[in-house]
Amino acid sequence: MTEGNFVDYVKIYVSSGKGGKGSSHLHREKFIEKGGPDGGDGGRGGHVYLVGNKGLWTLFHLKFARHVKAGHGGDGGSSRSTGHDGEDKIIEVPLGTVVRDKDTNEILFEITEDGEKRIVAEGGKGGLGNWHFRSSTNQTPRYAQPGMPPVEADIILELKVLADVGLVGFPNAGKSTLLSVLTSAKPKIADYAFTTLKPNLGIVAYRDFQSFVIADIPGIIEGAAEGKGLGHYFLRHIERNSTLLFLVPADADDIKKEYDILLDELRRYNPEMLDKDRLIVVSKCDMLDDELKSEMKKQLDKDFKGIPYMFISSVAQQGLTELKDKLWQMLNTEA
Known part of the structure; x- marks a missing residue:
């Protein structure tokens, strides 16, 4: 999937169908000049549904579908005939889609399961025919x-990527390169910051035909929680990950400082992020000799007490099997 086809935010106007009118018909047939009321009910207006589809990974198919309107209900007829129901409209969305009210920004609901079906605009009820209003004192009601009326709403569909592991790091830390060697994903890789402008997903094949999903999130910069850089456009995708992999290059000036900045941005965006499992991975370790790596380990043991860390090299294919084992263990160990 190319970056241009990854759409994770759309605004849509939805309108249900209006209910049909009830009939005020009076029964007429040969030899019966003044029959009683027999007006039927109007049909209900069509609903607008949102349905989860696990086969979708983006909101791209809704990029140009800015107006979705359901059908109107049919009017009631004679002989207590009920009008037809309006045509329902179904909007398929990927799992992890959050639905917000555009005016209040309130979260209405979330779609997280395949086949989950929720009404976003309920069709108007059909009117009752005059048959319902007959009584001993009003035997021929001429009203129905x-x-x-239909329900209209402006909604926002916001996709939060569903992945097991989220890659967190500064721009150009090597996240896309790591994703490309762990999975069959083909993210854009280049030697400049913000090469990745949209989240990339990849499936990591593990032992015994098992797998887990890893997401490469565009690089965080200081001030991202306030919207600086790509800001909230990517931070929301990390909310769904159960494990966060902090990627810091071995040639960073201060590994602990970079980690603290990343962690602080997540905390300021959503404090619940700090409850997730964390793994610190020092990349580009092929640039280190054994002596330098040993010195770095002593410092990291002091800096990251209780937080696991690893050394890898995506280019030299070093430590990748151990990384998969560690991630699998973290994902499958009950808290």
Whole structure:
């Protein structure tokens, strides 16, 4: 999937169908000049549904579908005939889609399961025919109910990527390179910051035909929680990950400082991020000799007490099997 086809935010106007009018018909046939009321009910208006589809990974198919309107209900007829129901409209969305009210920014609901079906705009009820209003004192009512009006709403669909592991790091830390060697994903890789502008997903094949999903999130910069850089456009994707992999290059000036900045940005965006499992991975370790790596380990033991860390090299294919084992263990160990 190319970056241009990855759409994770769309605004849509939805409108259900209005209910059909009830009929005020009076029964007429040969030899019966003044029959009683026999007006039927109006049909209900069509609903607008959102349905989860595990086969979708993006909201790209809704990029140009800015107006979705369901069908109107049919009017009631004679002989207590009920009008037809309006045509329902179904909007398929990927799992992890959050639905917000555009005006209030309130979260209405989230779609997290395949086949989950939720009404986003309920169709108007059909009006009752005059048959319902007959009584001993009013045997020929000549009125019926109108149908209920449609429900209109402006909604925001916001995709939060569903992945087991999220890659967190500064721009150009080597996240895309790591994703490309762990999975069959083909992210854009180049020697400049913000090469990745959209999240990339890859499936890591593990032993015994098992697998887990890893997401490469565009690089964080200081001030991202306030919207600096790519800001909230990517931070929300980390909310769904159960494990966070902090990637810091071995040639960083201060590994602990970089980690603290990354962690602080996540905390300021959503404090619940700090409850997730964390793994610190020092990349580009092929540049280190054994003596330098030993010295770095002593410092990292002091800096990251209780937080696991590893050394890898995506280019030299060093430590990748151990990394897969560690991630699998973290994902499958109950808290």
